[in-house]
Amino acid sequence: MLPERFATWFADRGWSIHPHQQEMLERKDDPALLLIAPTGGGKTLAGFLPTLVELEDGAHEGIHTIYVSPLKALANDIKRNLATPIAEMALPIRVEDRTGDTSQTRRKRQRADPPHVLLTTPESLALLLSYEDAPRIFRGLRRVIVDEIHALAENKRGDQLMLLLGRLQTLVPGMRRVGLSATVEDPEAMADRLRFHPDPCTIVLADPGPEPDIAMLTSPDPPPWAGGGGRYAIPAILDEVRRHTTTLIFHNTRAQAEIFFHALWLANEDDLPIGIHHGSLSREQRQRVEAAMAEGELRAIVCTASLDLGIDWGDVDLVIQIGAPKNVKRLVQRIGRANHRYNAPSKALLVPANRFEVLECVAALDAVRERDLDGIPPGPGGRDVLCQHILLTAAAGPFDADALYGEVHRTGCYTHVTRPEFDACLHFTATGGYALRAYDRYQRIREIAPGRWALRDPRQARRIRINLGTIMDTDVMKVRLKNRLGGAPLGEVEEGFANSLVPGDTFLMAGRVVRYVNTRELTVEVTRNPSKEPRIATYIGLKFATSTELVDRVYDILHHGHPDLPAHTVGWLALQKRRSHLPTRDRILVESFEMDAREHTAIYAFAGRNAMQTLGILLTKRMEEAGLDPLGFVATDYALGIWGLERLRDPAPLFTLENLQDGLDRWLNQNQLMKRTFRKAATIAGLLDRNTAQGRRSGRQATFSSDILYDTLMKYEPDHLILDITREEAMRGLVDFARIEEMLSRTEGRVDHVELDRPSPFAAPLFLERGRVPVEGAGRERLIMEEAGALLEAAGLDPSGVPEKPYADAG
Amino acid sequence: MEHVRNGYGFDLAGARLVALPSGALLWPEQSMLVVSDLHLGKSERMARRGGALLPPYETRETLDRLAQDVARHDPGTVVCLGDSFDDLPAAHALQGEDVLALGRLMANRRWVWVEGNHDPGPLPFGGLQMAELPVRQVTFRHIAKPGTSGEVSGHYHPKASIRTRGAGVSRACFLIDRTRVVMPSFGTYTGGLHAHSDELTALMRPDALAVLLGPVPQPIPMPRGA
Structure with missing residues (x-):
């Protein structure tokens, strides 16, 4: 089964092929495969091995495999990881990534001369499929690998990706699908989402590996009665950082990460190199931290979900989770960030931010030990995404409504969509779908022959492409240091927060206190200001909901107690009972x-x-x-x-x-x-x-x-x-x-x-x-009335013409 | 005219004016109602230019709100202070129902269209069209001229933020100082420019007020930029 060249390569490295890698190879012609393997379990290689084998003879032309991941950085990382076996086995395979960060020139070249393996994100794939030459670009496609599929199954990015796979399947009927994940609570449901109905999907399970080494962090100080962020534990956390090579310190929200980083930096007397990484920081800021981490220059990184997924940056040997892990699956994912070696346990510490969270942490530790993953079953695909998909299809060229409906109807998360529902989406994309038929003249797409639809104005395609994607970033504003040269970008804040700022307000951004100066276009201009007590910027960042499984566990602990509850928590429960x-x-x-x-x-x-x-x-x-x-x-x-x-x-x-x-x-x-x-x-x-x-x-x-x-x-x-x-x-x-x-x-x-x-x-x-x-x-x-009065009074304002009371008699 | 309950009264160049909760301005002595930046036909214009297909109801909504003010105060004169239409073709493309609604409002009163940057040129409706309208010591024009006094203008769609205990609130507002008034936009699909922007900070005197729209208009010191 394993070609000579590959067998030798494995042997030379003293490796033997894992059973799940072998099975993925044997089943490579199944229409869909879902592999569930722990972090560090050779999951990526298992996904790519069939592709590497199929491309070994150098006969294939054009794209053979598309790899889709939820993170741009992951695509980069995989490129690095594939480079080694390809180079060492001298395989005639060209691997390239294509994400939002890829330059225009390179993207153009990739369309003209696609690589064998294309590493990309759902958004970039959507863009590729919106071009007229999509059938040509994807002509030789044999396989699509979806990595971290659990992270794409819970949201609209996943809905969109599955619709895109349907498009690809129509263009290349023989295309096979591979899903990879470390944490899936319901493999059957996931497989059902991945497959193109009625084709089946095979589930491949790897050995789950050793138990992680996890505990609650014990610090001399109990958590505070109230509040979040875990600042009380900073001395104990710094001790742990000193004892380990690289520590990831996870927070549930970006705002908390900012506050914590600020406090950690003030307490960092040894000047340990520590960085911060979250989704609202500018790309420049994040890349600087990622590079430093890869070089092993950082001892700790304060981060959020932006580092949840499988990137091997540096030698992480400890994960600290600050605040209650709201769901067990995510906790397991984060724990997996430590120690990317198969058969070595990952090490993690949980830090409850307040006493209520002690209960949640105890509950979560139980759940992890019992491998009791939780999660909300993925819902049906969103019709808003379907509307966008219709526009995307139109941007690529005229289409048959019947055929498109057939394709949508075979997609896992859209099998429920009825023809009238589909037609309503179609008409919405055409005219806006209003009862008042105001836009019939300005239809975006129109029926050029019975059942056949096309863009009214081909120039609309550009506008459709600009608006592709399901990640919402329209309600954020960029934050930039104000200086004569334009100033360095720091990150972004919610538009609502930006609108509430008045000049002189201070807030935390990228770990420093900044003062609001002005808003220009979409940019919030700030200056540095270390002196004042900052407000906390608000971010769109995911707000995790505690899973019902964890809520139930907490509930039981509240009533029956738990041997792991610290004395202060027991005392706190007693106090609540008394008061x-x-x-x-x-x-x-x-x-x-x-x-x-x-x-x-x-x-x-x-x-x-x-x-x-x-x-x-x-x-x-x-x-x-x-x-x-x-x-x-x-x-x-x-x-x-x-x-x-x-x-x-x-x-x-x-x-x-x-x-x-x-x-x-x-x-x-x-x-x-x-x-x-x-x-x-x-x-x-x-x-x-x-x-x-x-x-x-x-x-x-x-x-x-x-x-x-x-x-x-x-x-x-x-x-x-x-x-x-x-x-x-x-x-x-x-x-x-x-x-x-x-x-x-x-x-x-x-x-x-x-x-x-x-x-x-x-x-x-x-x-x-x-x-x-x-x-x-x-x-x-x-x-508002009170505040307005106070402001006028404070300003000592009695401008001419302002009467004592609101004008009451205009006669 | 009827009594104005929830208005904010002030003097400008000897004229007693009232800022209404809706964003309209009332000059009771002249029986005059002033509204600015209606931007009628905005959704039609966007669709025509290949933009978003927004709910095509904003003209009806804007005229409805104007009709409420007109019914309440029954002014002898209505002044639309520029950018009444999102552009001239939008004025011509106004649909039957909206044209009728506008006609009902204009009937039996003096109606003045002051030209704005969006709608310069002849309009297909009755009423007077003027570049600016002087009434006694007060001049009504679309875009403020720095250095003048006794001026009522629109154009900027000013808004201002106020911090209450819980959260910041941002609202459309009148900007008022002893020499001029900048009116908020009356149109439904219109955004705003912060009072603390450079243009408005430069335009208004240091002791200017921002009168926030709401059930009862609220005066605050105008937030200013650096």
Whole structure:
């Protein structure tokens, strides 16, 4: 089976082929293969071995294999890893990468003369498939390898990739699919997603390897009562960094990584070389850190999900996870970053950021030891992505609607799409899909013959290509140091955060404190300012939801205790019990107290973050109606915190199904989360231009918030396709109303209301959670009025013509 | 005219003016209502130029809001302070229902179209068209002329941020000092320029106010750039 040249190469290195590598080779002609192998288990080689063997004789022309990974950097890394066997066996194989970072000249050359193996990302593949010459480019394609497939199965990038594979399969019917992953909780479901129905997908399982060496970090100081970020443990963490070669310090959010890095740097008396890496830093900043890491120059890197996936940079021998790992699968993935050697255990430490997280960490350690992976089953593919896919297909040339529907219908995550649903997407891409047929003259695509569609204006193809992709970066603004030469790019912040800045405000960026000067076009200009206490920038970064499996484990620990619980946590639980109650499974606990001149309500219902968030939406709506002037809320997997101007006196009547259900539709249509979901769906589907930069450059006052489009569409055409998609996404992801119903039937109206003179031990961390959602209403108007008065007074302003009171009688 | 409850009153060159919650400006003594930057037909223009196919309802929405102000205050004169249409072809492409709505608003009152940079040239509707409109000591023009006084203009779509306890809020606003007023945009699909941008900071006097739109317009010291 293994050709001579390969057998010799393995033997020369003293290696023997792993059983799973052998099996991948034997099954190389299966239409689809899903390999699940641990990090360091020769997974990449297993995926590429069949390709290397097939290309050995040098007879193949053009692209043979496309490798798709979720990270540009991973493509780079794989190129390096393939270079060794190809060089040592003198194989006649050309390997090239093509990502957003690839130069125009090289991309052009690659289209004219494609390499044998092309390493790319879903977005770059989409772009390639949008060209008229796609059939020629992909003519000789034999195999597509999707690496880290679990990371692409949970989101719209995965939906898009699967549609692209359908396109490729139509262009090259013999194409075979290979999926690679280290962590898949449900291999059958993943295989079902990967295969082109009704073709089968074979699952290949490798030996999972040794147990990881994982524990909770013990530091002399217990975690704080409240807060996140794990700053209390910095001395103990620095000790660990000193004891290891390279340590990765993972955080759950970019903001926390920034704060932690800042604090770590202040405590770093030995001047250990430490870097920071996250998705909101500029490419220059990140590449500098990656290069230093590869050279072994860094002892520690503070990072986020941006380093989750399998890149071998440097000799990482310890992984520290700060804050509770919200899901076991991700934790396992992160632990795998340490020690990329098969049969050597990975070493990892968990640092709970506060006492509540101690419970989550204990639960997560149990789950990892029991290999109990969790995760949300991947949902059906998004119709917004389908709309984009139709545009992409049109950009490449005229197409038959019947054939395209057939292809979509055979794609794992789109088998559910009916023909009328597909047609609605088709008409949306053509005319915008409005009842008012205002744009018939300006159709984007039109029917040139029965069932055959093409771009009305071929120049539209360019606009479609610019807007390809499902990663949302339209609501961020670049941050740049202001100086005469234009200034170094530092990274980016959320547009909403940028808009809230006034000159003189300070915030943390790329590990330093900067002062806001001005906003120019899409760039926030800052200067360095080490003196002032910074605000915290907000980032789009993933907000992990704790999996239901972990929530359940925490729940059990809360009630039955756990031998691994530290004494301080046991004491904290006892304190909560004394001051208030410990939440129980069959009752809802509500605490009320005043803090910072605001009335606070904490509700413990353990329904998971999305459901708790929905509960927040519904309860604040009811409170607004009751004149309690709620100002905002924050939701965790366990609890909901609401603050406002008046106290909630009688919570029990709020928790009835009729009451909540009644408010759902009405409120859903109004809230910010819906608007954010709308913005995303509208951009992906092509209703909004992704690249708003150009528009803004030509005249800043000409662009406007997508919220206005949402409001207008809601008012004049509430049944529009994009609103339908928005609602569907909201009901599934953010609303999770089924879990509220489950919680209500479990508690059957049993509500314990406790009024306190200060936050309970459980409530304190709750109100420091990130992800606060403001409530627009009477309370907000009251605050603006107060703040405006205070500002005028502080400025000593009594400008001519401003009367004592608002003008009341215009006669 | 009716009583103005939630307005913000101020003096400009001896004229008593009221900034309304909607972003319109009222001059009760002259029975005059002023709105700026309606940008009617914006979605049509975008589609025509190969851009996004936005919900084609913004003209109706803008005219609806204008109709509410007109009904409430029943002004003898309505002044549209420039950029009333997103461009001239957009004015010509206005659909039947919208044309009727505009006609109803214009009936039985004096209507002045001040020209803007988006809509210079003859419009297919009645009313007076002027480069600028002087009324007593006050001049209405689309783009502010630095150094003048007693001026009401639009063009910049000013907005301003205010920090409340919970979060920052950014809203469209009037900019007002003792020499001039810069009006917010009244159009539905229009964005804004921060008051602390260089242009607006240079234009307005140091003691200028930003009056934020909302159920009750709120004056704050105008946020200024460096």
